[in-house]
Amino acid sequence: MAFPIDKFKDIETPFYYYDKALLNETLDTINAEIGKHSNYHLHYAIKANANIDVLREIQKAGFGVDCVSGGEIQQALNAGFDAAKIVYAGVGKGDWEIRLGLDAGIFCFNVESLEELNIINELAAEKGKVAKVCFRINPNVGAHTHANITTGLAENKFGIAMEDMEKAIMAAAELQNVEFIGLHFHIGSQILEMDDFKALTARINKLQDNLDAKGIKVMNINVGGGLGIAYNDPDGKPVPDFKAYFKAYSDNLKLREGQQLHFELGRAVVGQMGSLITRVLYVKQAHVKKFVIVDAGMSDLIRPALYDAHHEIQNLSSDGPQETYDVVGPICESSDVFGKGETLPECHRGDIIALRSAGAYGEIMACQYNCRKLPKGYLF
Numbered sequence: 123m124a125f126p127i128d129k130f131k132d133i134e135t136p137f138y139y140y141d142k143a144l145l146n147e148t149l150d151t152i153n154a155e156i157g158k159h160s161n162y163h164l165h166y167a168i169k170a171n172a173n174i175d176v177l178r179e180i181q182k183a184g185f186g187v188d189c190v191s192g193g194e195i196q197q198a199l200n201a202g203f204d205a206a207k208i209v210y211a212g213v214g215k216g217d218w219e220i221r222l223g224l225d226a227g228i229f230c231f232n233v234e235s236l237e238e239l240n241i242i243n244e245l246a247a248e249k250g251k252v253a254k255v256c257f258r259i260n261p262n263v264g265a266h267t268h269a270n271i272t273t274g275l276a277e278n279k280f281g282i283a284m285e286d287m288e289k290a291i292m293a294a295a296e297l298q299n300v301e302f303i304g305l306h307f308h309i310g311s312q313i314l315e316m317d318d319f320k321a322l323t324a325r326i327n328k329l330q331d332n333l334d335a336k337g338i339k340v341m342n343i344n345v346g347g348g349l350g351i352a353y354n355d356p357d358g359k360p361v362p363d364f365k366a367y368f369k370a371y372s373d374n375l376k377l378r379e380g381q382q383l384h385f386e387l388g389r390a391v392v393g394q395m396g397s398l399i400t401r402v403l404y405v406k407q408a409h410v411k412k413f414v415i416v417d418a419g420m421s422d423l424i425r426p427a428l429y430d431a432h433h434e435i436q437n438l439s440s441d442g443p444q445e446t447y448d449v450v451g452p453i454c455e456s457s458d459v460f461g462k463g464e465t466l467p468e469c470h471r472g473d474i475i476a477l478r479s480a481g482a483y484g485e486i487m488a489c490q491y492n493c494r495k496l497p498k499g500y501l502f
């Protein structure tokens with residue numbers, strides 16, 4: 123990718139750079155795929171990146187939003203998203219968050235326990251409203267990804283067990299202020315094996331057969347998100363393989379007459395368009411290694427420390443001879459490392475470094491540890 127490096131000179135590092143052209147290419151690709159099916163709906167998972175300028179671009183593409191907190195619902199509304207396209211999941215929805223969703227008139231609550239169903243019913247009754255609910259079902263389907271980001275196993279905290287699904291649907295039918303409208307699933311994140319999504323469709327097909335036999339109608343199926351990106355090849359694969367992803371569902375999921383299919387992609391929408399831009403502070407020759415110390419740290423991009431993630435590292439300022447470095451941040455933690463044994467063109471103080479594929483779960487996960495400033499994000 124050719125970075126607009128001239129424009130970087132006046133911006134205080136570290137910051138996130140979001141490539142507007144790549145974001146729009148990604149959005150167009152998704153729209154071309156879902157446009158083939160009149161009953162497919164995309165809700166962008168806002169937890170991946172809630173930068174207001176990024177959100178406005180996604181809103182213009184016509185997507186809805188998948189939220190996991192009241193703050194996210196508020197941010198989606200601030201960005202101009204239609205409340206009628208907002209879905210809201212989360213194992214621990216607080217009362218104020220449920221009330222916010224009810225007041226805004228969101229499309230549905232993805233309910234994760236029977237106790238939560240009863241609370242939503244009570245809070246909706248107080249307002250004289252009927253809340254539309256889907257049940258988030260834990261499908262007990264594994265995914266080939268990092269253990270910290272699988273969500274669809276029986277051992278994970280998310281969703282209602284398959285065995286309790288019918289009980290939940292029956293319970294909803296007894297309540298006056300909730301309306302059961304569908305089933306929701308989400309098996310994990312950074313999934314690159316289409317067979318994992320296929321396994322989910324097989325599970326849903328089976329559940330639907332059982333429900334059919336009992337005469338229970340389901341209007342909406344929401345299969346969550348989870349499509350991964352090529353962290354090791356941001357230039358070769360800037361746009362994820364949405365064709366294969368949607369095909370895994372269209373070929374394998376047996377939808378019933380009139381059923382609507384919902385998706386909640388986050389990372390795949392915004393991951394590749396973002397880079398964390400940082401400057402070299404010092405190049406330190408230690409006893410056994412050479413360190414490049416940059417001004418970004420794990421407080422700005424926590425994925426390497428949290429998930430053992432690796433982001434491609436590029437020196438945008440140097441074309442000197444290749445050298446081997448550990449690239450580290452300034453924070454007082456030994457896990458504040460972006461890369462070990464990285465081969466980079468010779469680094470000097472002041473060089474601009476890009477940490478690639480950082481558009482998802484980057485800026486939004488930043489914190490102020492060590493009393494640092496939060497990084498800003500710029501879309502252009």
Ligand SMILES: *Cc1c(COP(=O)(O)O)cnc(C)c1O
Nearest residue numbers: 167308311347348386387388389
């Ligand atoms: C995080 C999350 C998503 C999005 O996951 P990605 O891997 O970013 O696509 C979708 N649905 C739910 C319920 C989530 O929690």
